[in-house]
Structure formats: structure tokens, C-alpha cells
Amino acid sequence: MKNNLKELISKNKQEEKAYADARKAEINNPKTGDKRRDFLKKTALGGIALSSFMGYSFEDTVAETTSKVNRSSSPSELKITDMRYALTAVMGGTAIIRIDTNQGIYGLGEVRDAADVRYALMLKARILGKNPCNVEKIFKSIKQFGGPSRQAGGVCAVEMALWDLCGKAYNVPAWQLLGGRYRDKVRLYADTPEASSPEEQQRLINFRVKEQGYTWLKMDVSIGELKGIPGTVVNGKFWEDNKGSLNQWGDQRNYMSYGNTAHPFTQIQITEKGLEHLQQVVENVRNMVGYEIPISTDHYGHFDLNNGIRLAKALDKYRLAWFEDMIPWQHTEQWKTISDAIETPTTTGEDIHYLENFKPLIHNRSVDIVHPDLASSGGLLETKRIADYAEEFGIAMAMHQAGTPVSFMANVHCAAATQNFLALEHHSVDLPWWESLVKMTGKEKMIDKGFSPVPLDSPGLGIELNLDVIKEHLDPRDKSFFAPTDEWNELRSHDRTYS
Incomplete structure (x- = not known):
């Protein structure tokens, strides 16, 4: 053990000498700018020698000498x-x-x-x-x-x-710069996968809950489920694409398509038969999941607030966690009408940018939960401000997220620093290479049994890029x-x- 320590001491002294010589050469170089020269002088290494730790245990010595000391950063410069x-x-x-x-x-x-x-x-x-x-x-x-x-x-x-x-x-971690943390782990919600049979769906749900450990799920309750079932939708044929689908993510260049027509302007209605079918879809999932796990819902289709209220009332008895984006977020008064008419909580916000655009919804108590996407709402600090403002009005915050681990970890830090936070979306649960796009720089995992541990021992967002994995998964349109x-x-x- 002592021989190992002596080798470490010798190696460290060599590295320190080489480092000091390189800095001295840069200081004496006439091409070095005055600001850079001042920075080098201010941040000169104080000679951290292993010999000064001879009284430490080997474990303590290694811990001390490998601690993350940033030798190059002068924040003010x-x-x-x-x-x-x-x-x-x-x-x-x-x-x-x-x-x-x-x-x-x-x-x-x-x-x-x-x-x-x-x-x-x-x-x-x-x-x-x-x-x-x-x-x-x-x-x-x-x-x-x-x-x-x-x-x-x-x-x-x-x-x-x-x-x-x-x-x-x-x-320091990003959450520390936002004012500190309220929690050590961030609760995640994951999509409930669809399947071709009830048995297959039960298997997938068991995998999501029992093996992956998620304690909050989300599912779509879309009129897309009614495709091919006659007598379930009024005026749907007019809006179908060439595949017979009501596709809200269709051709973005067709300004007058179903996907580009706001909900109040389609005059699509759901019949009683259609409501009964969608009710059965939710009942099946609720029976498989049970009532201990919250189930959120999303992606209903483009229809007006009246049909939204009818659908919500049909599903109220299943005690869903929320109805999300039933109509465009801009229709603040219509959101208020929906929220007052139904028992299930309402939420919107993934397309809202900045606090000033959340304020009308919050002031009017038009929704029960705000739902910002940090990659649209203004980033970490602005999203925390949105949450703090909503908290003053007794409104909670959930967070929408459908990106890479970079955005995911930004959300984790913001959620950690926010008191009225509920749950964060993880949209790529079943993408096998998603987590490996980055490497965690601290001890914690990115995701552990349906939660994301808050990084406590790594600065910034707590990640570095895994360049080889990113290269393997570039979008084919841009390989730059x-x-x-x-x-x-x-x-x-x-x-x-x-x-």
C-alpha cells in the first residue's frame, strides 16, 4: 500500500511540475493577452502535494487528491x-x-x-x-x-x-444556483403503452410498474381510437387524411388540415357510442393499473370545449390525474369553463413561453395544474418562476419533457428546486440507447425505479456527452x-x- 502511495506522490509531483511549467511559459509568452496573463497569475496552483497527506489513510488520501478541484475556472473572467x-x-x-x-x-x-x-x-x-x-x-x-x-x-x-x-x-449543481432543493429524487411519469390485446397490455403495464418501477402513468384517450367504428364521430370523414386517420401531426405545410385547425373550428363531435367506447378503453387500463397509481390523459383530438366537457364527465369516475391540452392554451376563458364543469383536474402549458403568458391562466384559475415544457417556457429559472407564481394561487406544477437527457436533466434540477412540483414526463422510456447519450458525472444514476435522483455531487447539469453514442444516433438529415x-x-x- 505504501509503495502505491509513493508512486502516486511521485506521479503527482511530475504532473504538478509540468502543469506549472506550462502556465509559466504561457505567462511569459509575449503573445499572451493581459487578461489571460492576469487570470493565469490569479489561479496559479498552490502546490497540492501528496506528501502533505502522509498521515491519511490510503482511502482518505485518494478521496482528497481526486476531489473535483476546478483549476482553470475564474468565473468573473x-x-x-x-x-x-x-x-x-x-x-x-x-x-x-x-x-x-x-x-x-x-x-x-x-x-x-x-x-x-x-x-x-x-x-x-x-x-x-x-x-x-x-x-x-x-x-x-x-x-x-x-x-x-x-x-x-x-x-x-x-x-x-x-x-x-x-x-x-x-x-455547484444547477439546483443550488436556483436557491436549493426541496427533494432528493424527482418523480417521473411514463406513457402507458398500447397493445393489440388486453393480455398484452397487462404484460406491458406490469413491466412498466413492477420492473421499471414507475409510480405514475399517462395514456392517450384519442378519437383516433374510434377509427373504423361507425357511428362514433360526427364530421370526422371530412377531416381524415389519405390514410383515413385524424392525424394531428400530419402535413405541417397544409394550413387547412385537421392537425392545423384549432379545436373550436372543426365541428367534430363524439357520439354517445363513441363516448362509451372511450370510457371502456380507460376502464380497461384503470382495472389493470389499480387506483394507487395516478393515470394522466392526453391527445383527445381536435374538438370544442362542449365535447371536451362531455368526454371528461364520462371519465370523471375513474379519478384520472388530469386532462391535458383539451383545447389550445390561448383560450383562457374556455379553459375556465371546462375546469369549472368537471371534477378531474385540468392542465395545459407545454406550448406556453415565459411567465407573462402563464399569468392569465393562473390569475383566472383556469386550470388546476400548470404544465410547462422547460424547453419552451424559458429554461430553468423562468420555469421555477412560473411554478413559484402558480404556488401563490394554490396551483401545482407538472413538467412536460420529450427530448434528450440534456433537457431531461435540466428539468430534474428545476423540479428539485420547486416546492409545488408533482411529476416530470419521461417520453423515451423504451428507447434503449436514450440514457447512454450522456454520462452522469456524479455517483447517482439518471433514472432509478421510476425516479430521477437529484445530482448532489456534480456541478452544472451533472452530465457530459457520450460522443460515440451520439454519433451513432444522429438525425440522417444533418450529420455535421x-x-x-x-x-x-x-x-x-x-x-x-x-x-
Whole structure:
């Protein structure tokens, strides 16, 4: 054991000497800038020698000498130098961005699922040279370029990456920068898989609950379930696509398609026969799951508030956790009408950007639960503000998430720092390579039996990219993989919104 320790001491001294010599050479180099030279002098290594730990046990010595000491970060002198991205194959194309700095540390963010990475790239010229630790200041300068739903993807991606950078610079987890944590693990909710038979569905549910450990599930209760069943929907044929489906994610270029027509304007109605069939679908799942596990619902179809109320009343007796996005979020008064008419909690918010757009729903108590997607709602701090504001009105928060582990971990830190949090969506439960896109930098797992342990011993978001796995799962439309983005360096407009 002593020989091993002597070898460690010798190796450490060699590394320290090489490190000190390299820094001295850079300081004496006439090409080194004054700021960089000052930084090197301020952060000179104080000679952490293993010989000073000779009285320690071997285990204590290794623990002390391998502790994560950030030798290169001087937070007040950090500057953003670059932004690059990789487009993953998650959810039809989800981009991870990397913001680099002059001190070698970088931050990770994510442009929301199925959003254009150019929402983030257009912001590059607006953040170059800025100190990433001034998160709120930078956010205020770029938030004007975010809009509803995926249009806010760029702003939120940058905000995530800034908190990751700031946490790394100060060597603390992101939740600590948000004010501390309320919990040590974050509860997740997962989709209830559909199956071709009741027996198969029971098997899949048992796998989800008993083996994977999820304690909260979500299922779709869509009029899509009524396809091919005559007499269940009024005016549905008019809106069907060429496959005979009511597809809300159909051709986005067809402005007058079913998927692009807001709920109040389709005049689709569900008949009593249709309601009975959907009621049976929910009853089957509730009987399989039991009543100890909450079941949330989503994706009903594009029909008006009257039919939404009829559907909700038919399902009230199953004590569902919530009805989600029954109508567009903008119709605040209609949401109030639905919430007042039914017993089951209501929720919306995955397409709402920023606190100011949540306020009408919260003030009016139009929903029982707010449901932001952090990759649209403004990032970590703005989402915490949304939750805190809702808490003042007695409204809880659940969190929508359908992206890569980068966005997932940003949500975990925000949820940890938020008191009125209920559950976080995990949309890629059955994607075998999803978790391996990143590596956890601390001791905790990313997901453990239906919960996500809050990182307690790793800075920032607590993850690093697993580059080999990302390369294997790039979106085929863009294989550039963190290539230079110099064409986005130049600022070409004056952005102030007032004269």
C-alpha cells in the first residue's frame, strides 16, 4: 500500500511540475493577452502535494487528491467563444447545443424536440463575448426571439447551457444556483403503452410498474381510437387524411388540415357510442393499473370545449390525474369553463413561453395544474418562476419533457428546486440507447425505479456527452456533429424593441 502511495506522490509531483511549467511559459509568452496573463497569475496552483497527506489513510488520501478541484475556472473572467450543435435522432430530430468559453469549460443545452436548431444559432452572434454566468442578463437580451411552443427552443437551449456553465464555473449543481432543493429524487411519469390485446397490455403495464418501477402513468384517450367504428364521430370523414386517420401531426405545410385547425373550428363531435367506447378503453387500463397509481390523459383530438366537457364527465369516475391540452392554451376563458364543469383536474402549458403568458391562466384559475415544457417556457429559472407564481394561487406544477437527457436533466434540477412540483414526463422510456447519450458525472444514476435522483455531487447539469453514442444516433438529415458555425458569428441587426 505504501509503495502505491509513493508512486502516486511521485506521479503527482511530475504532473504538478509540468502543469506549472506550462502556465509559466504561457505567462511569459509575449503573445499572451493581459487578461489571460492576469487570470493565469490569479489561479496559479498552490502546490497540492501528496506528501502533505502522509498521515491519511490510503482511502482518505485518494478521496482528497481526486476531489473535483476546478483549476482553470475564474468565473468573473469567463467569456463565450463559440456555439456548436449535434442533431440527434430523438423525437424526429432534437438538437443538443454546446456553448464554449475562453477557459475550456462548456455548457450543454437542447433545442426542443422537433424544433429547428437555427432558433439557437441565430442567437450566437448576440451572446459571443458575454460572461455566461450572467444568466438572467443574457436571457433578458434574447428572450424577445422566443415565441410559443418550439419557437422558444433556441432561447431555452441557451439558457440551459448557461446554467450548466455557471454551475461548472462555481463547482455547484444547477439546483443550488436556483436557491436549493426541496427533494432528493424527482418523480417521473411514463406513457402507458398500447397493445393489440388486453393480455398484452397487462404484460406491458406490469413491466412498466413492477420492473421499471414507475409510480405514475399517462395514456392517450384519442378519437383516433374510434377509427373504423361507425357511428362514433360526427364530421370526422371530412377531416381524415389519405390514410383515413385524424392525424394531428400530419402535413405541417397544409394550413387547412385537421392537425392545423384549432379545436373550436372543426365541428367534430363524439357520439354517445363513441363516448362509451372511450370510457371502456380507460376502464380497461384503470382495472389493470389499480387506483394507487395516478393515470394522466392526453391527445383527445381536435374538438370544442362542449365535447371536451362531455368526454371528461364520462371519465370523471375513474379519478384520472388530469386532462391535458383539451383545447389550445390561448383560450383562457374556455379553459375556465371546462375546469369549472368537471371534477378531474385540468392542465395545459407545454406550448406556453415565459411567465407573462402563464399569468392569465393562473390569475383566472383556469386550470388546476400548470404544465410547462422547460424547453419552451424559458429554461430553468423562468420555469421555477412560473411554478413559484402558480404556488401563490394554490396551483401545482407538472413538467412536460420529450427530448434528450440534456433537457431531461435540466428539468430534474428545476423540479428539485420547486416546492409545488408533482411529476416530470419521461417520453423515451423504451428507447434503449436514450440514457447512454450522456454520462452522469456524479455517483447517482439518471433514472432509478421510476425516479430521477437529484445530482448532489456534480456541478452544472451533472452530465457530459457520450460522443460515440451520439454519433451513432444522429438525425440522417444533418450529420455535421459539432462542426464550426462561423457563419452565425456576425450580428446583422439592431435588436432593441423600442425607439
